[in-house]
Amino acid sequence: MSIPKLTVVIPVYNEEATLQALFSRLYPALDALGKSYEIIFINDGSKDRSAAILSGQYHVRSEVTRVILFNGNFGQHRAILAGFAHARGECIVTLDADLQNPPEDIHVLLAEFDKGHDYVGSIRRQRNDSWWRHVASRAMNRLRERITRIHMTDQGCMMRAYSRRIIDTINQCNEMHTYIPALAYSFAQNPTEVIIGHEERHAGESKYSLYSLIRLNFDLMTGFSVLPLQLFSMLGMIISLGSGLLVLYLLARRLILGPEAEGVFTLFAITFFLLGIALFGIGILGEYIGRIYHEVRDRPRYLIAAILQAEDSQE
Ligand code: UDP
Ligand code: MG
Secondary structure: OOOOOEEEEEEEOOOHHHHHHHHHHHHHHHHOOOOOEEEEEEEOOOOOOHHHHHHHHHHHOOOOEEEEEEOOOOOHHHHHHHHHHHOOOOEEEEOOOOOOOOHHHHHHHHHHHHOOOOEEEEEEOOOOOOHHHHHHHHHHHHHHHHHOOOOOOOOOOOOEEEEHHHHHHHHHOOOOOOOHHHHHHHHOOOEEEEEEOOOOOOOOOOOOOHHHHHHHHHHHHHHHOOHHHHHHHHHHHHHHHHHHHHHHHHHHHHHHHOOOOOOHHHHHHHHHHHHHHHHHHHHHHHHHHHHHHHHHHOOOOOOEEEEEOOHHHOO
C-alpha cells in the first residue's frame, strides 16, 4: 500500500449522534480533493455506541479508514497523539468529530500547506459557542500571548494541518500533559493561519466542562512556560522589600511616638491579602510539581485495546 498524501486524525468520545453526519460529509470532501488519503479515528473510550459505529464505517471504507480503540478515556489530546503515532501521510490534519469545523474546508488548509507552510493554524470565522467560553478564551489567548512564545490568533480551534516533520518530532516527545496546537507550533518553521468556518454543535454536547477547560489551560501555561514561577519569585522579592521598609518605618514610629495599638483591621486586611498570594503561589508550584510527578512515573499515555486497519497497512 502506498503512502497516502493526507492523514486526517479524528478523536471521538461519545459522538454517536454526530458520527453518521460526519461520515456523509467527510468522505465526499476528501474524495473531491483527488489526493490519496487515510482517516484515523480514535475512539477515546466512548460509553455510547461510537465504537460500534466506527467499526461499521471501517467495514464500509476499509481501504481509507483506520480505527484505534482505546481502553478507556484518556482525553482528546492523547487520542490525537495516538493518531499521530499511526499516521503515515505527508500532511496530517486534525479535526473534531462534532462537525463544528466543516470538513469541506480541509482544502483551504491544504492550499496553504502546498504553498510551503509546514504548520497551518486556523481561526474560526464566527465562533458559535456559549458566551462564557468566548470571554474565557479571549482572556486565555491574551495571557498565553504574554507568557509563552506561542503566537496563535485562536488557540481553541483544533482543525489544523501539520507537516510530516512536525509530527515526527511530536512522536519523539513523551509528555503526559500537552496541548497539541502549541506543541506543534513550537516545532514549526514556517507557520501560517487561515480562516475557516465554525458552526454550533448540532448534536451531542461539549465534552469540556469549565473545570476541564481550566485544567487544559494549565497544561498550556505550564507546558510551555515557567514564567508563572518566575513571576512569583519576582513578586516575593518586591513584597519582601516593601515589608522591610514597613518594618523600618514602624520601628521609627515605635521609637519616636511610643507603643501604638490602632489599625488591627488594616493588619488583618494586609495579612489576608498576602496569605492569598502565598496560597496562589503554592498552588502554581503544585501545578508544576503534579506534572513532574506524572512525568517521572512514566506510565503509558494511553492503552490501545484494538486497531482496525486493512492487512496491508500494518506497519
Ligand atoms: N474528545 C475526546 N476525548 C475527550 C473529550 C473530547 O476524544 O475526553 C473529542 C470529542 O469527541 C471531539 C473533540 O475531542 O471530537 C472536541 O470535543 P468537544 O467538541 O466536546 O470540545 P469543544 O468543541 O466543546 O471544545
Ligand atoms: Mg466541539
